[in-house]
Amino acid sequence: MITRPIRLSAGSRQPGEPAEPLIHRGYMKRIQFSLIALAISLTAFAGNEDYPIGARSAALGNASVSLSDLWSAHHNQAGLGFVRDISAGVSYENRFLLKEISVRGGAVALPIKAGTFGLCITNFGYSQYSENKYSLSFAKAFSSKFSAGIAMDYLSTKIAEGYGSRGSLVAEAGIIAKPIKGLSIGAHVFNPTRAKISAYDDERLPTIIRLGGDYLFSDKVRLAVEAQKDIKYKAEFKAGLEYLPVKELYLRIGISTNPTLSTFGFGLNLSNFKIDLSASYHQTLGISPQLGLSYSFKKAKKELHESEDVF
Numbered sequence: 001m002i003t004r005p006i007r008l009s010a011g012s013r014q015p016g017e018p019a020e021p022l023i024h025r026g027y028m029k030r031i032q033f034s035l036i037a038l039a040i041s042l043t044a045f046a047g048n049e050d051y052p053i054g055a056r057s058a059a060l061g062n063a064s065v066s067l068s069d070l071w072s073a074h075h076n077q078a079g080l081g082f083v084r085d086i087s088a089g090v091s092y093e094n095r096f097l098l099k100e101i102s103v104r105g106g107a108v109a110l111p112i113k114a115g116t117f118g119l120c121i122t123n124f125g126y127s128q129y130s131e132n133k134y135s136l137s138f139a140k141a142f143s144s145k146f147s148a149g150i151a152m153d154y155l156s157t158k159i160a161e162g163y164g165s166r167g168s169l170v171a172e173a174g175i176i177a178k179p180i181k182g183l184s185i186g187a188h189v190f191n192p193t194r195a196k197i198s199a200y201d202d203e204r205l206p207t208i209i210r211l212g213g214d215y216l217f218s219d220k221v222r223l224a225v226e227a228q229k230d231i232k233y234k235a236e237f238k239a240g241l242e243y244l245p246v247k248e249l250y251l252r253i254g255i256s257t258n259p260t261l262s263t264f265g266f267g268l269n270l271s272n273f274k275i276d277l278s279a280s281y282h283q284t285l286g287i288s289p290q291l292g293l294s295y296s297f298k299k300a301k302k303e304l305h306e307s308e309d310v311f
Helices: 024-045 055-059 076-080
Strands: 087-093 103-112 117-128 129-143 148-161 165-179 184-190 196-198 208-217 221-230 237-247 249-256 261-270 273-281 286-296
Touching: 055 087, 055 249, 055 261, 055 273, 055 286, 076 117, 076 129, 076 148, 076 165, 076 184, 117 148, 165 196
Parallel strands: none
Antiparallel strands: 087 103, 087 286, 103 117, 117 129, 129 148, 148 165, 165 184, 184 208, 208 221, 221 237, 237 249, 249 261, 261 273, 273 286
């Protein structure tokens, strides 16, 4: 391990002594911290960003506001209203191959007679800086064509070196409508009350509005599109295509703007168990792989491809 900088004079090195690297260990740490700060600044506008999770949606450019699956517990709680089975899953994204800005998540869906409860937990960061989200949601499908959902979140930010932590309560709400066969339309709002995170400079959590839809052209092809608007910044546009070449395999590609990302991935549907892999590419920061695992504890007797959204 390097404990001192290199001698600047070649003559000061003893014969046979190996030359030391030009960069001191302390400088390496500073460079690493600068890269982490750059990655955070280019991918999130403010603290406690509502970081997306789930490898399926990531492969579709995160055009997920109208999808109905386990990860609706995070993306649009209304989608839980169409989930028929008790399900649980975990997700891990290694952002730009930097473990310090990785995103971890887990979700549970519990259908009951009155509707579906959802629990979702996400974590971003590392020991020196981290953001956490704990979300409890409930959704109800009023018919096979309409569902609504709400969530209450607790968001916290922790900074080491004596800076402490701070938390806030945030609400979410969404709806999904299926006006015609094969078409789903979703709308969702995160933090409509503009919850305050700090009294200093009246710092508030972001308010994010999302609107989008997906269409099943056939039993093998789905197209999803979405627009997302943080009220303080430019809108983001997302699109993704999902293709089913064989019964158990799903291929996915997508794109999103602001920042521009190219995405791709695949999924394996092994009866009750699902494996999803995805990767997104940023032209400056590189690639971000993501893995998702989920399990349904009960299989419906009859699979309804459109309503259960098994894609």
